[in-house]
Amino acid sequence: MESVIQDSTPKTLEELKDISSQVRRDIVRMVHGVGNGHPGGALGCTEYFVALYFHLMKHNPDFKMDGIGEDLCFLSNGHISAVWYSVLARSGYFPVAELSTHRKINSRLQGHPTTHEGLPGIRMASGSLGQGLSVAVGAAQAKKLNGDNHLVYVLMGDGEQDEGQIWEAAMYAAHHKVDNLIATVDWNGQQIDGPTVKVMDLKDLPAKYRAFGWEVIILENGNDMAELIKTYEHAKTLTGKGSPVAIMMKTGMGYGVDFMMGSHKWHGVAPNDDQLAQALAQLPETLGDF
Amino acid sequence: MKQFTILDKKDTRSGFGVGLLEAGRKNPNVVALCADLVGSLKMDAFIKEFPERFFQVGIAEANMMGVAAGLTIGGKIPFTGTFANFSTGRVYDQIRQSIAYSDKNVKICASHAGLTLGEDGATHQILEDLGMMRMLPGMTVINPCDFNQTKAATMAIAEHHGPVYLRFGRPVVPVFISEDTPFIIGKALMLNEGADVSIFATGHMVWKAIEAGHILAERGIDAEIINIHTIKPLDKEAILESVKKTGCAVSAEEHQLNGGLGDAIAHVLTSNYPSPLEMVAVQDTFGESGTPDELMVKYGLTSTAIVDAAERAIKRKKEVLA
Ligand SMILES: Cc1ncc(C[n+]2csc(CCOP(=O)(O)OP(=O)(O)O)c2C)c(N)n1
Numbered sequence: 001m002e003s004v005i006q007d008s009t010p011k012t013l014e015e016l017k018d019i020s021s022q023v024r025r026d027i028v029r030m031v032h033g034v035g036n037g038h039p040g041g042a043l044g045c046t047e048y049f050v051a052l053y054f055h056l057m058k059h060n061p062d063f064k065m066d067g068i069g070e071d072l073c074f075l076s077n078g079h080i081s082a083v084w085y086s087v088l089a090r091s092g093y094f095p096v097a098e099l100s101t102h103r104k105i106n107s108r109l110q111g112h113p114t115t116h117e118g119l120p121g122i123r124m125a126s127g128s129l130g131q132g133l134s135v136a137v138g139a140a141q142a143k144k145l146n147g148d149n150h151l152v153y154v155l156m157g158d159g160e161q162d163e164g165q166i167w168e169a170a171m172y173a174a175h176h177k178v179d180n181l182i183a184t185v186d187w188n189g190q191q192i193d194g195p196t197v198k199v200m201d202l203k204d205l206p207a208k209y210r211a212f213g214w215e216v217i218i219l220e221n222g223n224d225m226a227e228l229i230k231t232y233e234h235a236k237t238l239t240g241k242g243s244p245v246a247i248m249m250k251t252g253m254g255y256g257v258d259f260m261m262g263s264h265k266w267h268g269v270a271p272n273d274d275q276l277a278q279a280l281a282q283l284p285e286t287l288g289d290f
Numbered sequence: 291m292k293q294f295t296i297l298d299k300k301d302t303r304s305g306f307g308v309g310l311l312e313a314g315r316k317n318p319n320v321v322a323l324c325a326d327l328v329g330s331l332k333m334d335a336f337i338k339e340f341p342e343r344f345f346q347v348g349i350a351e352a353n354m355m356g357v358a359a360g361l362t363i364g365g366k367i368p369f370t371g372t373f374a375n376f377s378t379g380r381v382y383d384q385i386r387q388s389i390a391y392s393d394k395n396v397k398i399c400a401s402h403a404g405l406t407l408g409e410d411g412a413t414h415q416i417l418e419d420l421g422m423m424r425m426l427p428g429m430t431v432i433n434p435c436d437f438n439q440t441k442a443a444t445m446a447i448a449e450h451h452g453p454v455y456l457r458f459g460r461p462v463v464p465v466f467i468s469e470d471t472p473f474i475i476g477k478a479l480m481l482n483e484g485a486d487v488s489i490f491a492t493g494h495m496v497w498k499a500i501e502a503g504h505i506l507a508e509r510g511i512d513a514e515i516i517n518i519h520t521i522k523p524l525d526k527e528a529i530l531e532s533v534k535k536t537g538c539a540v541s542a543e544e545h546q547l548n549g550g551l552g553d554a555i556a557h558v559l560t561s562n563y564p565s566p567l568e569m570v571a572v573q574d575t576f577g578e579s580g581t582p583d584e585l586m587v588k589y590g591l592t593s594t595a596i597v598d599a600a601e602r603a604i605k606r607k608k609e610v611l612a
Contacts, residue, residue, distance in 0.1 A: 036409050078413065103409040105580030105588065111411035116576060127413030128375060129349055159326060162348035192326045193346065199326055200348025 011054045016225050018286035019090060020050045024256045025289060026086035026099055028279045031270040034103040037111070040266035042083035044188050044251035045155065047228050049073075049087040052153060056232050061092035063120035071150045072139055074124060076132020077157035077186065078112035079268070085109050088121040090287065099290040130163025132156060133183060137173045137244075140181040151239060152181045159191025162200045167212070173244040174213030181244045182235050183214075186222075188253040190264040209246045222249035223256075257282060291507040292482045294500050298437070298465040302458035302494075303401040305437035307332025309444025310369055310399075314340050317367065320448055323358055324371040325351045330460075331371035331401050351376045355384035355396070362394040367448055370396065374403035374457055375416035382422060389453050390426040397447050398423075402460045403433075404544035405572070405589055406494060406582035415577035421549020423455040424522045430454040430475060431522040433543075433551075435496035437465045439519060442473035450475055457493065459544075461582045464497050467517075478525035484514035487600045487607075488532040488539040492518045492551050495542035495570070495591060502596035513600060521551055526558050533565050537611075538603040542570040542596050544586075566606035568599035 011019070023046050031037035053059065057071040075084050082102060089096045094108070101107035108119040112127025124135050136154035143150060160166065173181060185205065193199045202208075206216045215238045219231045231247060238245050253267070254260030257279040260271075271279055314320045314336050321343045322336055328346070337344045347354040351372055358368035370377065377400035378385070389396045400419065407415045423431045430452060434440040440458050447454045471479070481496070482503055491499035496517050503513045514532050518525065533539050539559065541552035552569030559565050572589050586592055 034409060079410075103411070103579045105578065105584045107579060109579075110413075111409045111579040112413040114412065116412065117578075125413055127411070128380060159349050162326070162350045164350060164352055191349065192330075193324075193328050199346055200350070 013226055016050055016054055019054055020046050020225065021283050022285065022287040023050055023083060023086045023090065025280060025283045025285060027082045028257065028271055028276060029289065030082045030086070030099055030102040032276045033100055034270070036268070036270050037082055037103055038079040038268045039082065039270065040190070040253040040260060040264070041077065041080040041157065041186060041188065043257060043260065044223070044253045044255045045080055045083050045186055046256065047223050047225050048155065048184065048249065049083050051225065051228050051232065053087045053091040055229060057153065058150060061120070063093060065123060067123065068146060068148055069150065072123065072152045074132050074136045074139070074152070074154040075113055076126055076154055077129060077160050078126030081109070081111065081113050084113065093121040094119065096290045129157065129160045130165045133166050133169040136181060136183065137169050137178050140178045141176065143180055150180070151236070153184070154181070155184050155186060157191070158185055158187050158189065158196050158202060158205070159199070161185065161202055161205065170209065170212045170214065177242050178244050179240050179242050182232070182239065182247065183244065184247045184249050186251055187248045188251045190253045190267065192264065192267055194264055206248050213243060215241070215243045215245045217245070217247050219247050219249045222251040291503050291513070294466045296464040296466055297468070299462050300437035300465050301460060301462050302434060302437055302440040303330070303460060304332050305434070305440030306399055306401070306444050306456070306458055307335055309441040311335045311339060312441070313445050313448035314343065316445070317448055319365055319367045320369065321345070321361060321366045322369045322371065323347055323354050325349055325354050325376065327372050330373070331399070333371055351381045352384050355381045356388050358396045359388040359392060359394040362396060368396050369399050371399050371401070373407070373414060374400035374419050375414055378419040378422050378455070379416060386426060390429050393428060394453060395451055397454045397456060399444070399456045401458055403457045404459060404494070405577045405585040405591065406459050406461045406544065408460065408582045408585065409579045411579040412576040417546040417572050417577060418549060419455070419457060420521055420543070420545050420551065421553070424549065424554065428453060429522065430520070432475065432520050433457045433493040434519050435493055435517055436463060436467050438469050438471070439467045439473060442471065443519065446473045446475055459494055463494055466497060466500070473519070476520045476523045476525060478528035479517040479519060481517055482513065482515040484512040484536065486512045486536055487603050488514045488516060488536045489542065489596060489600060490516050490518050490529065490539060490551065490555055491542040492521060494544050498591070498593040499542050499596055501593035502600065505593065505597045506600055511600065511604065518551060521554060524554050524558065526562070529555060529558050530563055533559060533563055538566040538607040540568045540570060540596060540599045540603055544591055545571055547571040547573055566603045566610065568603045570595050570599050
């Protein structure tokens with residue numbers, strides 16, 4: 001098979017941390033610019049996306065929908081689109097300046113990711129929760145049918161685990177031995193109406209995935225870049241062994257901006273001017289703001 | 291053209307919140323369920339007063355519809371709350387089998403309907419919900435136009451036995467229906483009597499129809515404006531009576547062209563009294579992110595679009611008569 005890969009040169013830990021700081025600036029500036037959006041989950045998943053696109057995945061910014069010969073990433077909890085858009089732009093999928101159009105009219109950067117406007121890097125619409133794991137499983141099976149030896153990554157929310165379709169997909173993936181898939185749950189313990197334990201208790205989430213036949217790893221600190229990379233390198237070694245792999249990634253909602261951290265209050269609210277200044281003061285500009 | 295005073299500016303979803311609390315006070319069998327969107331649905335006041343009559347279901351809309359259906363079997367009157375997209379398309383078969391076909395007394399209450407949901411974009415902006423719900427046998431479908439009407443509708447559906455889809459929205463819009471206007475399910479509300487064209491509007495488009503009525507009046511056109519808050523059962527008598535007088539019609543809705551109010555009126559007219567009908571609706575496309583006002587302009591859901599449609603309808607009427 002012809003390879004389309006432009007292998008992104010893995011970055012050093014320091015470089016990855018610098019990129020993360022810039023991505024966090026992008027996120028808060030994007031939601032502030034339009035006056036709404038979802039900063040909390042986006043900030044918490046910054047290390048995940050930066051590590052995938054700048055270190056772990058083989059991927060091609062010269063975007064092709066079929067993704068043959070490269071690793072794929074899907075975002076099921078589409079409301080945290082700001083972090084994905086920032087990382088896609090910063091890794092060369094589209095101009096960084098376009099980040100300023102997020103959630104505004106006539107933009108390719110829709111409130112939730114879509115394929116409809118043709119934004120490079122996006123392979124399915126998400127936003128209505130609970131659907132991404134199924135799509136990722138299908139894409140992983142297509143890779144197998146194509147003899148394409150690359151991985152599929154998918155991120156979900158923990159509140160999103162309430163949706164029954166997730167468990168249909170989980171059962172299916174194990175039954176069909178979809179072992180070229182690394183699914184991650186953003187285990188921040190928060191959803192819109194409050195902490196997950198209060199809204200809908202997930203109880204022993206890792207045990208649930210194990211009982212469905214998955215290989216499960218717990219990532220204790222998904223905001224620690226070194227630990228995150230080590231965990232995913234380990235997860236890669238577990239692929240190809242007959243079971244899908246799940247990572248329960250503990251993150252801090254709103255991580256990196258002190259007043260947003262650890263609360264569902266910042267799930268879907270944009271900072272005002274003062275709050276923006278306060279946030280940016282905590283996040284060094286490393287690559288240049290859009 | 292009659293003058294309408296803007297009494298206040300409020301979101302229709304808040305009318306639902308207040309109506310739900312009132313309905314709960316009047317009838318102890320009223321219970322509520324929500325799928326992780328309590329604040330958006332304005333259910334806090336009900337929850338505070340009746341914590342034991344509220345069920346948080348998490349992000350699991352299909353389960354919510356099934357549980358609601360089950361609660362009716364013990365005589366409860368469940369009100370489910372989530373966004374319109376997740377209240378309909380997401381759970382269509384659960385509504386179809388467990389609620390509509392099983393004739394269960396569930397009130398499906400849906401916020402953030404249509405384009406005016408705004409920046410969240412097309413994944414959340416359902417424009418097909420009226421169509422889906424209208425197609426279900428036995429389903430009552432209601433789309434009120436302001437805070438007061440939404441409050442009154444919420445209380446009225448608690449008294450009505452049978453499945454109901456109640457659709458309302460996110461943005462702050464004019465309140466212009468007086469608090470004491472009775473809400474009668476299935477009975478259209480005459481807002482302005484006129485002779486030249488009948489404008490049938492629902493939801494957020496009703497205020498725009500009133501604005502259009504003023505512009506038309508300046509141009510010497512006497513528009514009849516009727517608020518169709520109940521899409522099903524549709525008030526056929528009111529529609530036919532009006533069009534027999536004016537000879538042409540305009541429909542206006544924040545919904546897809548296919549399947550909505552315009553289609554329902556077209557059916558009534560073609561079967562009974564064929565007349566020119568111009569539809570103001572989204573033209574078979576998905577929405578996108580943007581502010582509510584920007585989107586209503588871009589997708590042609592404005593008072594000027596209603597004015598243009600009225601003029602087209604009148605022109606067609608004259609062509610038929612000539
Ligand atoms: C099917 C569906 N139901 C409801 C919503 C509304 N909604 C958006 S985000 C969210 C909470 C998601 O919680 P979680 O997955 O934990 O994400 P986090 O809050 O951590 O970002 C809800 C209920 C939705 N987008 N889709």
